[in-house]
Amino acid sequence: MTEEKKPTLKDCTLCGLCKSNCPVFRATKQETKGARARAILIKEDMLNEIILQCTLCASCKIECPEEIDLPEEIRKARQKLIESGKETQANKIMIDNIRKYGNPFGKQVAGKIPKELYCC
Numbered sequence: 001m002t003e004e005k006k007p008t009l010k011d012c013t014l015c016g017l018c019k020s021n022c023p024v025f026r027a028t029k030q031e032t033k034g035a036r037a038r039a040i041l042i043k044e045d046m047l048n049e050i051i052l053q054c055t056l057c058a059s060c061k062i063e064c065p066e067e068i069d070l071p072e073e074i075r076k077a078r079q080k081l082i083e084s085g086k087e088t089q090a091n092k093i094m095i096d097n098i099r100k101y102g103n104p105f106g107k108q109v110a111g112k113i114p115k116e117l118y119c120c
């Protein structure tokens with residue numbers, strides 16, 4: 001029995017269907033910030049902060065006619081970015097907070113909302 005090959009970004013046709021429900025594209029209306037842009041950047045090994053501007057919501061995976069798991073590709077690309085020291089300041093603070101306080105927001109005070117809500 002042969003194992004079915006999982007589609008990868010090599011199979012990407014750049015059709016752009018993945019961007020239709022990408023919340024970052026919908027919020028910014030910028031092609032360069034949408035799901036297809038991330039697919040292109042990862043394909044070309046041009047990793048930058050656009051890779052970090054993704055919610056990992058997986059809408060792109062649902063829309064992709066080639067059944068490419070773009071969120072998983074984005075997750076791997078983020079790992080490469082961090083390993084090469086190209087993370088954002090907010091990301092560094094978030095990781096420090098998780099190590100120190102066990103959450104991304106920092107020291108918690110009962111009944112108070114944190115002043116800064118760190119994310120990538």
Ligand code: SF4
Pocket residue numbers: 011012013014015016017018019035036039063064065066067068070
């Ligand atoms: S929907 Fe799939 S094939 Fe089309 S651009 Fe996005 S990742 Fe590539």
Ligand code: SF4
Pocket residue numbers: 018021022023024025034035038053054055056057058059060061070071074
């Ligand atoms: S996982 Fe990322 S790239 Fe894909 S639709 Fe969601 S925000 Fe956009």
